[in-house]
Amino acid sequence: MFNPLKKKMGTHHGGSSSSSSSKGKGKGKAVVMEEEFRTLDLKNVITLKTLDGFTFEVEEGVMLQSDAIKHMIEEGVAKDEIPLHNVTGFILDKVIDYCKKHYNKKPSDDEEVKKWDTEFIDVDQPTLYDLIMAADYLSIKGLVDLGTQKVADMIKGKMPEEIRKIFNIKNDFTPEEEAAIRSENVWAFE
Numbered sequence: 001m002f003n004p005l006k007k008k009m010g011t012h013h014g015g016s017s018s019s020s021s022s023k024g025k026g027k028g029k030a031v032v033m034e035e036e037f038r039t040l041d042l043k044n045v046i047t048l049k050t051l052d053g054f055t056f057e058v059e060e061g062v063m064l065q066s067d068a069i070k071h072m073i074e075e076g077v078a079k080d081e082i083p084l085h086n087v088t089g090f091i092l093d094k095v096i097d098y099c100k101k102h103y104n105k106k107p108s109d110d111e112e113v114k115k116w117d118t119e120f121i122d123v124d125q126p127t128l129y130d131l132i133m134a135a136d137y138l139s140i141k142g143l144v145d146l147g148t149q150k151v152a153d154m155i156k157g158k159m160p161e162e163i164r165k166i167f168n169i170k171n172d173f174t175p176e177e178e179a180a181i182r183s184e185n186v187w188a189f190e
Contacts (some may be wrong), residue, residue, distance in 0.1 A: 046073070047081035054089030055081065058096055062103045067139035087134045091127070094120075095134050098143050121150045125167075 044060040046069070063069045072078045084092060101116055121128070128150060135143035155163050164171055173181070182189055 046078055048092060049081045049083050050087050050089045050092050051085050052088050054092070056089075056092055056096060058099075062096070062099045065099045065102060065140050065142065067141075069138060084138070086137045088130070091130045091134045094127075094131060095138065095140065095143065098146075099140070102142060117146055121146050 045057050046060050046063060048056045048058060048063070048069075050056075060073060064073075069078070069082060072082055087095070098120060101113060101120070105113055121131075123131070128147060132144060132147035132151070135147060154166060158166070161171075163169070171178075
């Protein structure tokens, strides 16, 4: 679990411990880069550095759910550490937990993972929004879908006034402007 009291710039192993292995061995997909042969080794450990200075060491295979990180690895950008300029340590710790839970998921695990996802995404609104933004930044489709579905569930069946209250949105329409919009779009309010 993420400990925000850990010294900045220190190494944090995000959640459960990562196993180390030697680079270049194991199963993987071959990628040719700049006349260099690079094998994606699912057991290689990559280092991710957050905007607030925390570093996380994670198995490469776990983070291949992120299309952005996968692309950086394939392009050879991820040699030392991958800077994540839009993600805090607190949020990256949660993203890594999500990726670990979904790594090598079997169809028989669907119910357990679905229950875990429901509990995982049951967070306060600022954390939810930060998770969605991080998932979008890292191109983790499953996490984007999970987060945006949670937001959709929050507004489902609610009146505009209730939605404004949930998201702390100020109504900047005058009563006359709002009435005009409603009359022009009657179908939306049926």
